[in-house]
Amino acid sequence: MEYAMDGYDPRAFDPVAVTVDIVALTIRDAALHVLLVERAEMPYAGRLALPGGFVRTRRDPDGTPVGETLDAAALRELAEETGLHAGHGPLRRLHLEQLGTYGEPARDPRMRVISVAYLAFGPAMPDPVAGGDAAAAIWVPIDAATGLAFDHDTILADALDRARSKLEYTPLATAFARPEFTIAEIRAIYETVWGVPLHAGNFHRKITSVPGFIVDTGTSTERGGDRGGPRARLYRAGSARLLHPALLRPESSPKRAGS
Amino acid sequence: MEYAMDGYDPRAFDPVAVTVDIVALTIRDAALHVLLVERAEMPYAGRLALPGGFVRTRRDPDGTPVGETLDAAALRELAEETGLHAGHGPLRRLHLEQLGTYGEPARDPRMRVISVAYLAFGPAMPDPVAGGDAAAAIWVPIDAATGLAFDHDTILADALDRARSKLEYTPLATAFARPEFTIAEIRAIYETVWGVPLHAGNFHRKITSVPGFIVDTGTSTERGGDRGGPRARLYRAGSARLLHPALLRPESSPKRAGS
DNA sequence: AGAATAGTGTCTTTCAGACACTATTTG
DNA sequence: CAAATAGTGTCTGAAAGACACTATTCT
Numbered sequence: 001m002e003y004a005m006d007g008y009d010p011r012a013f014d015p016v017a018v019t020v021d022i023v024a025l026t027i028r029d030a031a032l033h034v035l036l037v038e039r040a041e042m043p044y045a046g047r048l049a050l051p052g053g054f055v056r057t058r059r060d061p062d063g064t065p066v067g068e069t070l071d072a073a074a075l076r077e078l079a080e081e082t083g084l085h086a087g088h089g090p091l092r093r094l095h096l097e098q099l100g101t102y103g104e105p106a107r108d109p110r111m112r113v114i115s116v117a118y119l120a121f122g123p124a125m126p127d128p129v130a131g132g133d134a135a136a137a138i139w140v141p142i143d144a145a146t147g148l149a150f151d152h153d154t155i156l157a158d159a160l161d162r163a164r165s166k167l168e169y170t171p172l173a174t175a176f177a178r179p180e181f182t183i184a185e186i187r188a189i190y191e192t193v194w195g196v197p198l199h200a201g202n203f204h205r206k207i208t209s210v211p212g213f214i215v216d217t218g219t220s221t222e223r224g225g226d227r228g229g230p231r232a233r234l235y236r237a238g239s240a241r242l243l244h245p246a247l248l249r250p251e252s253s254p255k256r257a258g259s
Numbered sequence: 260m261e262y263a264m265d266g267y268d269p270r271a272f273d274p275v276a277v278t279v280d281i282v283a284l285t286i287r288d289a290a291l292h293v294l295l296v297e298r299a300e301m302p303y304a305g306r307l308a309l310p311g312g313f314v315r316t317r318r319d320p321d322g323t324p325v326g327e328t329l330d331a332a333a334l335r336e337l338a339e340e341t342g343l344h345a346g347h348g349p350l351r352r353l354h355l356e357q358l359g360t361y362g363e364p365a366r367d368p369r370m371r372v373i374s375v376a377y378l379a380f381g382p383a384m385p386d387p388v389a390g391g392d393a394a395a396a397i398w399v400p401i402d403a404a405t406g407l408a409f410d411h412d413t414i415l416a417d418a419l420d421r422a423r424s425k426l427e428y429t430p431l432a433t434a435f436a437r438p439e440f441t442i443a444e445i446r447a448i449y450e451t452v453w454g455v456p457l458h459a460g461n462f463h464r465k466i467t468s469v470p471g472f473i474v475d476t477g478t479s480t481e482r483g484g485d486r487g488g489p490r491a492r493l494y495r496a497g498s499a500r501l502l503h504p505a506l507l508r509p510e511s512s513p514k515r516a517g518s
Numbered sequence: 519a520g521a522a523t524a525g526t527g528t529c530t531t532t533c534a535g536a537c538a539c540t541a542t543t544t545g
Numbered sequence: 546c547a548a549a550t551a552g553t554g555t556c557t558g559a560a561a562g563a564c565a566c567t568a569t570t571c572t
Contacts (some may be wrong), residue, residue, distance in 0.1 A: 001436060007490060014316045014317055014318050014324070014326075015274060015316070016276070016277050016314070016316050017275070018277065018362070018373050024462050039571090053372065054372070055275070055362070057273045057274070057364075057371040057522080058273055059273050059370070059371075063306050063369075064365060064368060065273070065364050065365060065367070065368075065369075065370050065371040065372075066364050066365065067273075067364045067371060068364070069362060069363060070360065070362040070373070098355055098359055098360065099361075100360075101326060101329065101357065101359075101360045101375050103277070103314070103329040103375070104326065104328060105316075105324050105325050105326045105327070106323060106324060106325065106526095109322075109324075110322075110324075111318070111324055112316040112318075112324040112326060113324075114277050114314070114373070114375070114379070116360045116362070116373070118546070163298070182551090183551080184550080184551080184562085199535070199536075200540095200550080200551080200552090201536095201537085201551090201553075201554095202534070202536080203537060204552060205534095205552085205553080206533085206534075208552095209533090219568075223543085223544085223551090224543040224544060224550070224551085225543080225544075225549065225550055225551090226544075226545095226549095227544065227548070227549050227550080228542085228543055228544040228545070228547090228548055228549040228550060229542070229543055229544075229548090229549050229550025229551060230541065230542035230543055230551050230552080231542080231543075231548065231551085232550085232551060232552090233551085233552090238519070244533095245532085245533065248534085250534090250535085391561090403543080432523085441524090442524080442525090443524080445535080458562070458563075458564090459523080459524080459525090460524090460526075460527095460561080460563095460564085460565095461561070461562060461564095462519040463524075463525060463526085464525085464526080465560085465561075467525095468560085482570080482571080483522090483523070483569070483570040483571055484522065484523055484524090484570080484571070484572090485522095485571075486521070486522050486523080486570095486571065486572075487520090487521055487523060487568060487569085487570055487572070488521090488522050488523025488524060488569070488571070488572035489523065489524050489568065489569035489570055489571095490522085490524085490569080490570075491525090492524085492525090493523060499542070502561065504559085507561085509561095509565095510560085519572105520571100520572090521570105521571080521572085522569100522570085522571075522572100523568100523569085524567100524568080524570100525566105525567085525568085525569100526566080526567080526568100527564100527566080527567100528563100528564085528565085528566100529559095529560085529562105529563085529565105530561100530562085530563085531560100531561085531562085531563105532559100532560085532561080532562100533546100533558100533559085533560085533561100534546100534557100534558085534559080535554085535556105535557085535558090535559105536555100536557085536558105536564085537554100537555085537556085537557100538553100538554085538555085538556105539552105539553080540551100540552085540553080540554100541550100541552085541553100541563085542549100542550085542551075542552100542558100543548105543549085543550080543551100544548085544549080544550100544562080544569075545546105545547090545548085545549105545559080
């Protein structure tokens, strides 16, 4: 079925492209890393960029638009450019959420490109394998991830803000951990993402008192810590989707905001 | 400057259109209202919908894409379809923020349309004047805003979630109020948006103790309440962008979440 | 006068953070 | 044994909610 376009035919304008870009975060060697690709093509050939690409569109013979959802496009591009396939293997617990949409007219010199940015979190993931438009795909410590192509520095900064903030009031930290984890591992995730040390004892009491955050498996680690200490209890992610009470960042509350 | 499209020409696919849709919320007669337009054209002719329309794209003669930002498109469509011009008059304090992007392949039967949804809050606003693609433009109580065109029911529901949540940890409520307001007016905004009654005394103490939320003007209302009571102090919005401590919704914390 | 509202005082409970302490395990 | 870590107990202060109360202004 074809309809008139409300007296407004977008095809009378210059075309728009819609892309998805993925900010995939993980923790490696006690540091937060982001997944980047090296661009093989102009513009920004040779520069590092977030993995991403064009959303595919198609129509049925009768004109009905079909094609992939935005979420599906994000997962497809992630798989194509980096070889990381969500849904099975180490990425079966990958958390994916929409971050925001970036549409400055000149953000891509080729044409008008609107990019829907996604945020993905996962436990320590395998090394990526470049494919598609990517000449290389690597995990980069976030401190070293600067000078990216397009407006990807901005997108990455927004993603980090979002991630740090969501740790406070959602069980997001469990998405960075393996299926069974110790409280010390969760604490390390908070400390790494927030970049602040947390008090072990208070953190332990706090996290165990939030209903639905973590569930005791009844089992413990095989060994204590490498440098001593008792075996730690193992937990699984609980069913809560929001934390009550929240785990607020220390320092984040300015003592007195002038005026 | 023209570049190759990474061996991937989006023009080889069916075209995509990008629209913006605006969820404009305000409080009228102690009830939350959303701004809706009646569609003049197919599809969904005659149905109520969120105001919105196509993002304009253009290129310079040398190929560089120019045109309006997504934010600008949202404000332009709001003005065109409803006659509400932000930036001056009663809408000079309009708060606008991106909500999310909706791209289900079949959300528009005409073609693939990706819609960037915006959330706008303002104090009691004038009656809208229909224009552009809209046959009518009206403020509708949110309870009556159902059966909207496209996926606009979903967008509206997401917008309400976001608005209720942002009241907790941002000074958003002041965006619904006039430049100078009483604490009772702010309380009424919280009660209306959250749909729960709040304790006047505790609310008063809480809101005045959050640094940077509201600033005492030193003046008071000309008259007390219509049914008696002393004159209330007048406040202005403060400079804080985040509330510490937050004003959490009552009830929102489930006492015990099983497992 | 009577009703309604603004704003404050106080008490209890909950939670965050500081700190101390015990128990367990590793090298 | 010494060092490190898991987990708990206790105290203090901040803040939320319940409730009472005073002062002010309206009809």
